[in-house]
Amino acid sequence: MRIVLLLVLLFEAISSTAQMDFYKQVKTIIADSAGGFLKLRGQPSPKQDGIDSAFFSVLQIEGTKNNEIFKVDSSRWMYSGVIADSIRFNKAKRIADEWKEKLHAAAGGQFTVEKYKVVDYNPSKYGWSIVDKNMTISIHVFGPKDTGYIVFLSLSN
Numbered sequence: 001m002r003i004v005l006l007l008v009l010l011f012e013a014i015s016s017t018a019q020m021d022f023y024k025q026v027k028t029i030i031a032d033s034a035g036g037f038l039k040l041r042g043q044p045s046p047k048q049d050g051i052d053s054a055f056f057s058v059l060q061i062e063g064t065k066n067n068e069i070f071k072v073d074s075s076r077w078m079y080s081g082v083i084a085d086s087i088r089f090n091k092a093k094r095i096a097d098e099w100k101e102k103l104h105a106a107a108g109g110q111f112t113v114e115k116y117k118v119v120d121y122n123p124s125k126y127g128w129s130i131v132d133k134n135m136t137i138s139i140h141v142f143g144p145k146d147t148g149y150i151v152f153l154s155l156s157n
Contacts, residue, residue: 022061023106036071085149092149107130123142125142125143
């Protein structure tokens with residue numbers, strides 16, 4: 001019985017530490033957004049169509065991959081990452097919903113949640129925006145691609 005209790009307590013400690021790391025990562029990105037994510041910029045990433053400046057991020061949000069920072073226009077920057085790819089649409093929606101909750105909790109109470117409205121000119125099929133006056137955190141489902149849908153995260157100032 002003691003072993004079971006010890007294992008439960010250990011699991012809870014590891015789980016809460018991982019959650020705190022995630023919250024700290026999100027807070028760090030939000031704090032650096034006003035400066036165009038300057039502290040988070042690593043090595044330049046390869047040029048992409050329509051993007052003047054792009055960098056690999058030195059901070060990877062737990063549970064994401066391909067984290068990069070892009071210059072959107074003369075005054076705005078975006079931190080981005082892939083949450084999941086090559087998945088079915090219903091699973092992508094479920095993951096987007098879970099991340100909406102995680103990111104809203106990590107961002108804090110000053111942010112409001114808005115459901116994304118699908119429009120013809122945007123390739124996003126589903127998603128959420130978590131918004132305050134200076135920042136938008138977005139979770140979008142793009143696709144379908146040959147291999148399935150992709151769940152994409154972005155934070156922009």
